[in-house]
Every structure is written in C-alpha cells, then in structure tokens.
Amino acid sequence: MDVPAGPTAPSPPIAPLWRRPLARRTALAAGAAGAAGLALAALWRSGDLTHALEHVQDLTHGDSQPFTSQRVKVAHLLRRAGFGATAAELDRYAAMGASAATAAVLAYQTTSNAALEAQLPAVDPTGLARGAASASKLQSWWLQRMVGTARPLEEKMTLFWHGLLTSGLDKAGPGQLYVQNQLFRTHALGNFDDLLKAVSKDPAMMVYLDTETNRVGRPNENYARELMELFTTGIGHYTEDDVRESARAFTGWTLGRGNVRASLQSTFKPRLHDPGVKTFMGRSGAFNGDDIVDVLVPLRATAERLCTRLFTFFAYPNPERAIVQHLADTFQQKRYNVGAVVKEILGMDAFYAPKAYRAMPKSPAEYVAQMIRGLGHSGPAGLPAAAAALAQMGQVLFYPPNVAGWPGASSWINSSALLTRLNFANSVAGLASTGAAGKTLDQMLATFVDSNVTASTRSGLEQLASTHGNDPSTLLYFVLATPEYQLN
Amino acid sequence: MFTRRDFLRQGLLPVFSGSSVPAVFANGVYAAAADSPNAARSDRILVLVQLAGGNDGLNTVIPFQDGAYHDARPTIRQETGVLPLSPTLGLHPNLKFLKQSFDQGRLAIVQGVGYPNPNLSHFASMAIWESASVRGGIGEGWLGRYLAYLDQVGESPNHALEGVSAGPLVAPELRSSAPVTTLTSLRAFQLQPVGEHGTAVDAENPLMRFYGAFKANAPAPYGALLDTTLQEALRASHALQATDRSYQAKATYPAQSPIASSLKLVAETIVSGQGVRVAHVTLGGFDNHAREKAVHDRLLQDLDQALSAFMQDLQGQGVADRVLVMTWSEFGRRVNENGSAGTDHGTAAPMFLLGAPASGGLYGETPSLQSLDNGNLKFTTDFRSVYATVLQDYLQAPASDLLGGNFETLPLLKT
Numbered sequence: 001m002d003v004p005a006g007p008t009a010p011s012p013p014i015a016p017l018w019r020r021p022l023a024r025r026t027a028l029a030a031g032a033a034g035a036a037g038l039a040l041a042a043l044w045r046s047g048d049l050t051h052a053l054e055h056v057q058d059l060t061h062g063d064s065q066p067f068t069s070q071r072v073k074v075a076h077l078l079r080r081a082g083f084g085a086t087a088a089e090l091d092r093y094a095a096m097g098a099s100a101a102t103a104a105v106l107a108y109q110t111t112s113n114a115a116l117e118a119q120l121p122a123v124d125p126t127g128l129a130r131g132a133a134s135a136s137k138l139q140s141w142w143l144q145r146m147v148g149t150a151r152p153l154e155e156k157m158t159l160f161w162h163g164l165l166t167s168g169l170d171k172a173g174p175g176q177l178y179v180q181n182q183l184f185r186t187h188a189l190g191n192f193d194d195l196l197k198a199v200s201k202d203p204a205m206m207v208y209l210d211t212e213t214n215r216v217g218r219p220n221e222n223y224a225r226e227l228m229e230l231f232t233t234g235i236g237h238y239t240e241d242d243v244r245e246s247a248r249a250f251t252g253w254t255l256g257r258g259n260v261r262a263s264l265q266s267t268f269k270p271r272l273h274d275p276g277v278k279t280f281m282g283r284s285g286a287f288n289g290d291d292i293v294d295v296l297v298p299l300r301a302t303a304e305r306l307c308t309r310l311f312t313f314f315a316y317p318n319p320e321r322a323i324v325q326h327l328a329d330t331f332q333q334k335r336y337n338v339g340a341v342v343k344e345i346l347g348m349d350a351f352y353a354p355k356a357y358r359a360m361p362k363s364p365a366e367y368v369a370q371m372i373r374g375l376g377h378s379g380p381a382g383l384p385a386a387a388a389a390l391a392q393m394g395q396v397l398f399y400p401p402n403v404a405g406w407p408g409a410s411s412w413i414n415s416s417a418l419l420t421r422l423n424f425a426n427s428v429a430g431l432a433s434t435g436a437a438g439k440t441l442d443q444m445l446a447t448f449v450d451s452n453v454t455a456s457t458r459s460g461l462e463q464l465a466s467t468h469g470n471d472p473s474t475l476l477y478f479v480l481a482t483p484e485y486q487l488n
Numbered sequence: 489m490f491t492r493r494d495f496l497r498q499g500l501l502p503v504f505s506g507s508s509v510p511a512v513f514a515n516g517v518y519a520a521a522a523d524s525p526n527a528a529r530s531d532r533i534l535v536l537v538q539l540a541g542g543n544d545g546l547n548t549v550i551p552f553q554d555g556a557y558h559d560a561r562p563t564i565r566q567e568t569g570v571l572p573l574s575p576t577l578g579l580h581p582n583l584k585f586l587k588q589s590f591d592q593g594r595l596a597i598v599q600g601v602g603y604p605n606p607n608l609s610h611f612a613s614m615a616i617w618e619s620a621s622v623r624g625g626i627g628e629g630w631l632g633r634y635l636a637y638l639d640q641v642g643e644s645p646n647h648a649l650e651g652v653s654a655g656p657l658v659a660p661e662l663r664s665s666a667p668v669t670t671l672t673s674l675r676a677f678q679l680q681p682v683g684e685h686g687t688a689v690d691a692e693n694p695l696m697r698f699y700g701a702f703k704a705n706a707p708a709p710y711g712a713l714l715d716t717t718l719q720e721a722l723r724a725s726h727a728l729q730a731t732d733r734s735y736q737a738k739a740t741y742p743a744q745s746p747i748a749s750s751l752k753l754v755a756e757t758i759v760s761g762q763g764v765r766v767a768h769v770t771l772g773g774f775d776n777h778a779r780e781k782a783v784h785d786r787l788l789q790d791l792d793q794a795l796s797a798f799m800q801d802l803q804g805q806g807v808a809d810r811v812l813v814m815t816w817s818e819f820g821r822r823v824n825e826n827g828s829a830g831t832d833h834g835t836a837a838p839m840f841l842l843g844a845p846a847s848g849g850l851y852g853e854t855p856s857l858q859s860l861d862n863g864n865l866k867f868t869t870d871f872r873s874v875y876a877t878v879l880q881d882y883l884q885a886p887a888s889d890l891l892g893g894n895f896e897t898l899p900l901l902k903t
Contacts, residue, residue, distance in 0.1 A: 219827060220830070415667075423679065483715070487714075
C-alpha cells in the first residue's frame with residue numbers, strides 16, 4: 001500500500017488518500033474492540049429522554065438570527081433534507097436561493113442519480129449470506145448512497161422510514177433488508193397507506209415482526225401490536241382486543257416453506273388466511289391486512305403522530321400544536337401523501353426559525369456521511385471502516401436497537417460516543433485531502449459550520465492556524481471536533 | 489454556568505417529577521446517611537443484566553410438575569433435563585451455572601415479579617421498570633437517582649465511573665443528573681493524539697475551551713450536554729488511563745458473545761479500581777413470538793456461560809464478595825404458547841440475584857397457572873420491593889426516597 005510521506009503530501013482528491021485510512025482505521029476500529037459486537041448488543045433499549053426533549057417548549061438559543069445568508073439557509077436545508085454538502089454544492093444551491101433549492105431537493109425524481117449508480121458496487125440480494133460480511137457490505141453500500149447521492153432527500157427519507165418502520169439483521173436476512181431498503185426508497189415520499197400495505201407484506205418485516213408465522217387459527221400478535229403502537233396511532237388509541245383481532249386479519253401472507261430469512265418474495269395463500277369476521281375499532285367485517293391499514297391511516301391520531309415525527313426529524317423537537325394540526329390537515333387532505341407533508345415542512349418559516357438551528361445532534365449516520373461528503377469523497381473506499389465507526393457511535397445501520405428504532409436526540413451524546421466522534425474526525429482529517437473543504441480556516445468554517453462558531457472558538461482556531469498553518473489536517477480536525485459541528 | 493443538573497432542571501430530564509420531591513436532597517437525610525459508619529458500602533457494586541424483549545419466565549424457572557404448564561405449551565415446554573430447585577420448580581436445562589450457584593447459596597430467585605395493571609407494550613413496560621414508577625414516565629432512571637444520591641452525599645470522588653453502561657448508549661435506568669460513563673472498550677476510551685509524525689498537538693485544552701464557550705453562548709440543551717459530556721469523558725478517560733492496565737481475565741469468556749464481552753468489560757472496569765458502583769449490560773433477543781424454543785435455549789445458554797465466566801473472573805480478581813448481579817426483563821410471556829411455537833407478551837416473571845452478597849433460595853409466591861388474568865400470570869411480588877431491598881439492604885441507600893414510596897423489603901441478601 002502506498003503511503004504518502006507527509007500529512008500535506010499533495011494527492012488526487014479521491015481514492016488514494018481516502019483508501020489509505022482503511023488499514024490504519026480498521027486497526028483502530030478493531031482496537032475499539034468487540035466494537036461492532038458490543039454495539040450490536042445494545043438491543044432493546046428504550047430511550048425516553050427523547051420524549052423528555054420533546055416536552056421542552058422553549059429552547060433558549062444564543063443565535064437570535066442564525067440564517068444570515070442564502071448559503072446558511074441551503075446548508076441547513078441540505079443537512080436536514082440530506083447528508084450535507086461540499087463547498088461547491090453549497091455555492092450552487094446558494095446561487096439558486098433557498099426556495100428554488102428546496103424545490104429542487106423535493107423534485108428529486110427529475111434528478112439523475114446515474115453517477116452514483118455507476119459507482120455503487122452491485123448488490124445481489126439473493127447472494128447475501130447471513131453474517132458480519134454481508135452486514136458490512138450493506139452498511140457500506142448505504143453509506144455510499146448517502147455520501148454520493150444527487151437526490152439527498154430520497155436517501156434521507158429512506159433513513160427516516162428505516163427508523164420508523166424498523167426491521168433488523170438480528171432477525172431478518174441481509175437480502176431481505178436490502179429489498180426493504182429499496183422499498184423505502186421507492187415509497188420515500190409516496191402515500192403512507194401504500195407504504196404500510198407494502199411493508200405489511202415485506203419479507204424483512206414479516207420475519208422481524210413474525211407475520212410469516214401468522215396464520216388462520218394460529219394468530220401472532222407481534223406485527224399487529226407494533227403497527228398500532230409504533231407505526232400509526234401510538235399507544236392509547238387501541239385495545240388488546242384490537243391487537244388480537246387485527247392479527248387475524250394479517251394472516252395469509254407467507255414466505256414459503258424453505259428458509260424464511262432467505263425468501264425475498266411473499267405470497268398470499270388463501271388457505272392460510274383467516275376469512276372470518278373480525279371486530280376492529282368498533283367495525284366488523286371479514287377484514288384482511290389492507291383493510292386494517294385502511295382503518296388506521298385515516299385516523300387523526302395517525303396523522304398527528306406521523307406529522308410530529310416528520311417535523312421533529314426535519315426541523316426541531318416538540319412542534320407547536322398549530323404546526324402539527326396544519327401538517328395533519330395537509331396529510332389528510334392530500335390522501336396521506338408524505339411528500340406533501342415534507343414539502344410543507346421544508347417551506348415553513350418554522351423550518352428556518354432560530355430554534356430550528358442546530359436544534360439536535362447529528363445522528364451518527366448524518367455525522368459520518370456529512371463529513372465524508374463534505375470532503376468531496378464519493379467512492380466506496382474507507383466506507384466499511386466508517387460504517388464500523390458509526391456503530392461505535394451507537395447507530396448500526398440495518399440493526400436498530402429494537403422495534404422502536406433509535407431513540408436519537410440526546411441519546412447520541414454520551415462519553416463513549418463523543419470520544420468516538422472526535423476520534424473519527426481525527427482519522428478522517430488526518431487522512432483525507434482537504435481540497436474540497438478548502439485549505440484555509442475560513443474555507444473550512446464556511447463548509448462545515450456555516451462560518452458560525454463562538455468568538456472564543458474562532459480565536460482558538462486562528463491561534464491553531466497560525467501555529468499549524470502548514471498542517472491543514474490538524475486544523476480540519478479541530479473544525480470537525482467543534483461542538484457546533486456535532487449538532488445538525 | 490450550566491451544569492448537567494441545570495440541564496435536567498430545565499425540564500429536559502425532570503429529576504423526581506411529580507409530587508415526590510425526594511428527601512434525599514434534604515440536608516438531614518443525606519447527612520445522616522453520610523454519617524453512618526459504613527466503609528464497606530462504598531465498595532459494593534451492583535451489576536444489572538437486562539434481558540431485553542421480555543424473557544419467558546415460565547421457561548426459565550419452570551413449574552415442571554404442573555400439568556397446566558405442559559398443557560399450555562405443547563411444543564415449547566421443557567420436558568426433560570430441568571434442573572430442580574424444589575420438588576415443583578426447576579431451572580431451564582441450560583442454566584447450569586445458575587443451578588450450581590443456587591446449590592451453593594449464591595443465587596436468590598424471586599418469583600412472579602411484576603406490578604399492578606401490567607402494560608404489554610415493550611416500551612411502556614421498560615419505562616416502568618427503568619424509572620421504578622408504574623406511571624412509567626421520563627427522567628432519571630432508578631439507579632440514576634441512586635448515582636445522584638451518591639453525588640449529593642459526596643461519595644463520587646472520581647465523578648466519572650460510578651455509573652457504567654456497556655455499549656454506546658446510556659441505559660435508561662442509569663440516566664442521571666450525575667455522570668454516567670458509556671464504555672465499549674477501555675482501550676478505545678481516550679482521545680487519539682492529533683498531528684502526525686511526532687508533532688503531537690494538545691487537543692484537550694482547545695476542545696475544552698471550544699465546548700465551554702459554546703455552552704455559554706449557544707443552544708441549550710445541547711451546549712450544556714456536549715460540554716459536560718466532554719468533561720466527563722476526559723475525566724473518566726484520564727482515570728482509566730492512569731490505572732493499572734494489567735488486567736488479565738481470570739476466566740475464559742465465551743467468544744462471539746456480546747453479553748460475555750460486555751461483562752468482561754465491566755470486570756475490567758471494576759478491577760481498574762475507579763470506584764464503579766453500578767454497571768449495566770444488556771442481552772437482547774427475548775421477544776420470541778415465533779419458534780421460541782431454539783432461540784430461547786440459546787439465549788439462556790449464552791447468559792449462563794457469560795455469567796459463569798464473569799463470576800469466576802471476579803473470584804480470581806478477589807472482588808467477588810462485593811459484586812451483586814441482578815437480572816430483569818420488561819415482562820414475562822403469555823402462559824399459553826401461540827400458534828407460531830412462540831409466546832406473546834405477558835406479565836410476571838422471575839428475577840435473579842446472583843453473587844456472594846445474595847442469600848440463596850426461592851422467594852415469593854409461585855404464580856398460579858390456574859388463576860390467570862387474560863391468559864397472563866398474576867404477579868406476586870412487586871418489582872419495586874426487589875429494588876427497595878437492593879437499595880436499602882445492599883447499597884445502603886434511602887430506598888423509599890429513591891423509589892418515591894415505601895416498599896416491603898425481602899430477605900434476599902446476606903447482611
């Protein structure tokens with residue numbers, strides 16, 4: 001492996017320098033010990049600090065008016081509706097202005113992703129065996145999409161759905177999770193009822209929540225319960241009888257008789273379906289699973305819960321009542337179209353309110369993908385190590401901690417995760433070309449932190465720049481290690 | 489300035505929400521506690537093992553003589569090899585180390601543990617156990633409150649490693665106004681040097697300055713959280729780096745076992761001598777709605793072997809007499825198996841208290857398989873009684889203040 005002589009050795013901006021981290025990083029990650037294993041062990045954690053945060057009405061911000069330019073606005077937009085941007089992308093979007101940039105981000109179907117698709121390694125879901133190698137392959141593949149996509153919102157929505165309509169490698173097969181991931185991409189901004197009907201028959205979900213075992217005379221409650229508790233209305237809007245009855249309605253779909261975790265296609269077998277009358281939420285009929293979805297999706301509780309979740313994902317936690325009502329109205333008037341809701345959110349003044357600025361920590365996926373993307377890398381090199389680091393920060397892609405997804409918010413900030421973040425920035429800064437981010441402090445600050453850091457941090461960075469002016473990677477590390485960069 | 493406690497007080501993480509303002513924080517109480525001449529208590533360590541997803545208690549402590557058990561579970565019942573604890577009850581065949589510990593008087597088993605009006609949601613029920621409040625709710629965990637209490641009475645000298653959570657997220661029952669350290673590896677738990685080719689640059693001081701300035705100027709709550717987290721991480725890291733790093737496991741931990749790796753990490757942290765008081769590890773995968781038997785058999789074997797190595801290691805390190813292990817799960821499972829050879833969400837289940845401090849034996853009333861509530865067991869011991877016992881008799885902390893109520897204690901411990 002060729003190793004350039006010094007930290008500032010000139011280099012082509014992409015592969016060689018970025019590939020170099022692999023060996024060293026992999027070693028460090030291995031030192032980071034049982035790393036993936038322990039991260040994978042963090043199953044079944046609830047995280048209701050998220051809820052605590054959601055109850056905070058007024059966050060006090062030092063920034064009374066952070067959105068000082070179109071460039072800062074589009075940087076915020078691309079952090080929230082995507083995975084960050086290079087300096088060149090920021091320039092391009094800023095020149096369009098925030099509203100045109102928002103329109104472009106939303107209308108991603110008109111944007112070609114051919115350059116990314118050409119770079120991506122081929123994934124054959126039928127050829128993915130269970131195990132760490134397939135997990136790493138899938139994680140790197142997705143991370144590469146986040147880093148290289150020309151359709152940032154499509155990837156961001158895919159992550160949103162993965163965190164809401166969860167399935168994981170602890171039960172489902174890797175090929176199934178690949179298929180599910182593509183399903184989320186297809187339905188990214190589609191109608192919620194269509195997505196739920198598809199997910200109800202999706203092989204990964206059928207294994208993860210046991211619908212593949214659910215058949216007439218032998219109902220299994222798992223999917224029916226989580227569909228209501230987590231995916232639609234939330235707790236308090238259904239009874240234990242509703243759980244039991246709707247479980248019967250979801251019978252009939254099967255993954256066949258072979259290895260259910262390898263099956264990529266579900267089929268409906270009438271003889272496995274319970275054709276009897278079910279009583280669900282006060283109605284009676286010979287319901288099937290689609291009928292249950294058609295009862296749940298129009299409920300106001302579903303609209304409010306999904307819209308709250310979307311707004312929190314994109315803007316800030318604990319949205320005002322009026323915002324939730326407006327979004328829920330939109331959702332119901334637009335036939336449960338998620339794209340219409342997201343369009344509303346990104347177009348609201350609230351999206352650019354001071355309280356929205358840096359209102360939450362970057363999730364590990366956002367942190368890692370934004371850093372790599374911001375530095376102008378787009379190839380697959382280094383991504384397996386990056387995906388492993390992401391796991392150390394608490395987010396194993398395709399392996400959410402439990403069916404409720406990642407608790408997010410403040411749970412991302414803890415001692416071990418923060419040290420991992422800082423060390424990841426260290427290795428990336430030490431090994432990446434700073435070309436795309438610029439070599440001067442001002443350029444780095446503009447690309448990564450909106451040129452908005454505290455006066456004390458700026459003078460500290462200027463000091464470092466004067467003493468380490470010949471070492472842009474050290475300077476880049478300190479920029480990426482700022483508290484400002486930890487937030488989104 | 490903004491401390492973590494301020495952060496909590498802003499309502500982000502309500503400390504002792506509701507009416508029960510804890511007397512713990514009243515001078516009299518903690519002064520009294522601090523005066524109690526109990527040097528040993530500061531050496532006592534509680535290790536929590538969470539069996540996440542809802543462990544099937546009936547297939548863990550098995551009423552193998554009860555025909556109703558066999559009738560309810562035609563495919564997942566344990567028919568042979570049950571390890572007898574009494575004429576009617578036995579441990580799952582894979583819990584060999586736990587059986588041995590029981591025979592040696594080092595395993596207390598509390599039967600039928602639950603709470604009134606059981607909640608069958610994983611998340612609601614976990615929140616109930618984690619907060620020790622049947623309203624569930626948010627805020628500090630019950631052991632987080634214990635850590636805050638230690639802080640108040642001046643028993644957190646290191647202010648770093650009293651609470652340890654294995655993995656990259658803080659276990660909710662440890663959530664606290666006091667520091668809690670998450671660990672995935674002791675070796676990785678440090679800031680890597682900055683600068684290449686021997687031109688090491690001091691990173692800590694600039695970062696402390698940046699984070700401190702951000703806290704002072706910028707968005708609550710994260711400015712405060714980032715700053716306190718960085719300070720605590722560096723403090724814990726320094727403490728760990730300064731310790732004797734010569735830990736050698738005195739047992740062979742199973743390979744390819746996340747729970748074993750977590751317990752080994754806890755052992756290493758205990759041996760480092762940095763004053764660990766509570767540690768948390770998780771074994772997940774217990775939500776066995778389908779094809780339960782193979783999965784559950786393997787999980788219990790994994791648990792048993794990991795605990796065996798851990799206890800042997802602690803013994804070899806000379807610290808076993810001051811470590812108590814306690815298992816919990818958010819609920820047990822339905823008495824009747826479902827049509828998928830699995831079990832749906834249930835209610836009461838046993839808890840294990842393992843180690844030299846435990847007073848071995850079976851405690852509590854065996855739940856009836858005849859008198860059920862919607863197909864679920866009726867609990868016979870409130871989990872908060874177990875918590876109260878551990879807090880009061882083992883950790884010697886003011887249990888009723890920390891739990892927000894008085895709960896009967898049980899004779900589960902040698903004291």
